[in-house]
Amino acid sequence: MNTFKSVFGMCVAVPAAISLLAVSAGAAPLMNQLGFAPDAEKTVVFPGNDANGLEVRDLSGKTVLKLKAPDVYEWDYSGEEVQTFDISAVKKPGTYRLFRGGEYVGTPMVVAKNVYDDLVKASLKWFYYQRSSMALEPQYAGKWARAAGHKDDKVIVYGTDKATGGKGKGTAIKSQRGWYDAGDYGKYIVNSGITVFTLLEIYEHFPKYADSLHWNIPREFPKYPELLEEVRYNLDWMLTMQDKDGGVYHKVSTLKFSGSVLPENDVAQRYAIIKNVTATLDFAAVMAQASVVYAGIDKAYADKMLKAAEKAYAWAKKNPEAFYKQPYDVQTGSYAPGDENGKDEFRWAAAELFRATKKKEYQEDLKANAFTANGAWWGDVNMLAAFRVALDSADFEKELVDAAKKVVMNEANNLRAVGDTSAYRLPAFPWSWNWGSNSAMANNGMVLVHAYLLTGDKSYLDGAQQCLDYLLGKNPHDITYVTGFGYRSPRNPHHRPSESDMVDDPVPGMLVGGPHLGKQDINLDGKESWKCPNYAASDKPALAYIDNRCSYATNEVAINWNAPLAYLAAALEAIYNK
Known part of the structure; x- marks a missing residue:
């Protein structure tokens, strides 16, 4: 109102x-x-x-x-x-x-021109700081250098060892590389899926700008643009998660979250946990997309990913009801919404595979699985499919293109109407105020950028600017929600490396989750002293935030939150500084 x-x-x-x-x-x-x-x-x-x-x-x-x-x-x-x-x-x-x-x-x-350039580079370099299985050396990491943790060269397949209900010592796989998902040390396929998609969208939409970016990371593939080098570090891990039959494990994690320790000190056994249809389809979609992006710079790698994508999709078609269910003894992130039916994941995977292969079967599957109006988050990837079909219209039949464009433009028009009439000029729906609300604002900005790319109408770009403005200070807390940027920014993110590294300054470029009224970390009953004080007493969602390490609900960081921030800032940089 x-x-x-x-x-x-x-x-x-x-x-x-x-x-x-x-x-x-x-x-x-x-x-x-x-x-x-x-x-x-x-x-x-x-x-x-x-x-x-x-x-x-x-x-x-x-x-x-x-x-x-x-x-x-x-x-x-x-x-x-x-x-x-x-x-x-x-x-x-x-x-x-x-x-x-x-x-x-x-x-x-x-x-000024290039006013967000440093923000783009920092938000992307943060993925380097999230790397698993390797030491972060001072020449690249500066004062945030740390020893290697989680080599993951002997990850046990859940349910094959006695500790998790099996009969033997456990079947082990190597599952090295990849990014830590958030403030914890798990690596999750579902969340990696939307994250990698978003980062690759930067390269697909703004290749000239992406090629110009340099942010000092170790170069293993010097012919790659740095963005694609960083993304490959996670794609390599994702490939390790595919079983011989094509199915993909949900995550690599310990059975319980670790305490606030550095990666090298988190030494509990790690598991590859449960193949399922949603992880497998997210994997298929991303591998198909990446096969297109990398084809011009590394054909052998692109071919490998496309083969893995088709094998994963075939497994999902044979196992459409194999949804992830969190085992009773696993307490790390589930990444499994309660209303999962797999249709949005099938939609996204089919769209990406048709673009990559032009095989009729994928388009037929897509035609039989109509787009919905749902916006994008890790639990619903419908909009990612709509983005692909709407912006790559030459590959798809007209009826699909029209339907996809309608979904994207309806969402963009609704967002623009809210932003243009909002007191804060913020394109945000009531449901945007949830866990990770800042990522919702960034994803709303992504929708508006896509609408601009489809139409050339600057009003959509203005809406995207409104989203970024909110994240960078035009909010009731008068802070940027990105560490290390602006006059005032978060100092105490819920992020295990930051909590345990004895460095006062957090790694720059991290987007914290943002305000909402979930109150999952508030000490409401007084029985758990480690929980946060009641920072949400006003019951106003935009005010319910605290810059405190205790607040995993509002001050944690995550790869799928940083990715749309990077996309949004990169889009505005690239478009305004052609």
């Missing part, structure tokens, strides 16, 4: 249930703390109901823009009264200051 009142007139339709925050007239502005490209939309939010207008001055004191006070809106997600100024008319590169009532407020605002 976004009811408003004029700062000079009477209230209009303000519901009694809204509890407004008391904010002084001199409140600091909330804005993207990294700045804006010259031609980007630029909005600034002021909490409160100040009758003063806004002046934007350059560093010489010259006024370059003068605006009257806008209407006051109320944002349900925070309970605030706010005013939003559109200062997009400021296009000349430079550093600017904001004034209200003749007083300087807030922090400087930057307008």
Whole structure:
């Protein structure tokens, strides 16, 4: 709800249930703390109901823009009264200051080319810091260097050893390389799937920009662009997870989460846990996509991945009801939504395999499995299939292309309508405020970028900018949600390496999960002292966040959260700096 009142007139339709925050007239502005490209939309939010207008001055004191006070809106997600100024008319590169009532407020605002370049590189380099099975050396990792952990050269297949219900010592596989999934040390196929897709989308959509990026990682394949080198480190691990029959194990992890220790000190036995249809199809989709992307630089590797993808899809067709069920003695992440039916995974895999092979059977499967309106997250990959068909329309029959474009554009139009009328100018649905809400905002931005790529309509790019603005400071906490960036950023992420490395600064470039009202980590009953204090007392989702290591619900990091952040920032960089 976004009811408003004029700062000079009477209230209009303000519901009694809204509890407004008391904010002084001199409140600091909330804005993207990294700045804006010259031609980007630029909005600034002021909490409160100040009758003063806004002046934007350059560093010489010259006024370059003068605006009257806008209407006051109320944002349900925070309970605030706010005013939003559109200062997009400021296009000349430079550093600017904001004034209200003749007083300087807030922090400087930057307008420049390549303003997100360092953010893109840091958000991508973070995947190097998440590498399993190798030491991070000082020349690449700096003060975050660490010893190797989780060599994973003897991972036990779950259920084959006595500890997990088997009769023998256990069947072992090698499952080396790959990225740690989040704040823990597990490696998960389902979450790797959407993550790798998103990173490869950067390369598919913006290859020239992606080729220009360098961020100091060890080079094993010097002819690869660095982005594809990093992604290969995880693809190599994913390939180890495929059994001889084509099925793919769900994850590699210990039976229980470790404590806050460095990787080298987490020495409990690790398991490859349960082949299933969703992991197998996510694997098939990503391997098919990667086979297309890598074909021009490493045909042998591309062929290997495509063969693995087709074998996985065949296994899934034979085992369509083999859904993952978390064993009673396994307490690491399940990555298994309760309403799983596999249709979205079949849809995505079929789309990617048809593009890679042009084999009719995959398109026929896709035609028999209609797109839904669902947005993208690890538990529903329908939108990934729609992205593929809509943007690679030459490969698919017209009826599929039309259906895919309709799904993407309907979602984008709904997001744009919300963003254009929201007090914070944020394209967010009520269901965006969930575990990993910041990734939902980034994924919403991805939808809007795809709509822009389909239409060339800049209003969709403006919506994507709104999503990034929120993540980089235009939010009620007045912080960037990315470690190491902006004037204020998280210092205490829920991330085992950061918790145990004795380095005050967290690794830069990590997107934390963000606010929501799940309260999974709050000490509600007082019986578990290690849980967080009640940081969500207001019951407003946009306020329910705490920068504390205890908060795995709001301050953890994850590969599938960083990937859409990298895509969103890279897209804006590439498009505005052609």
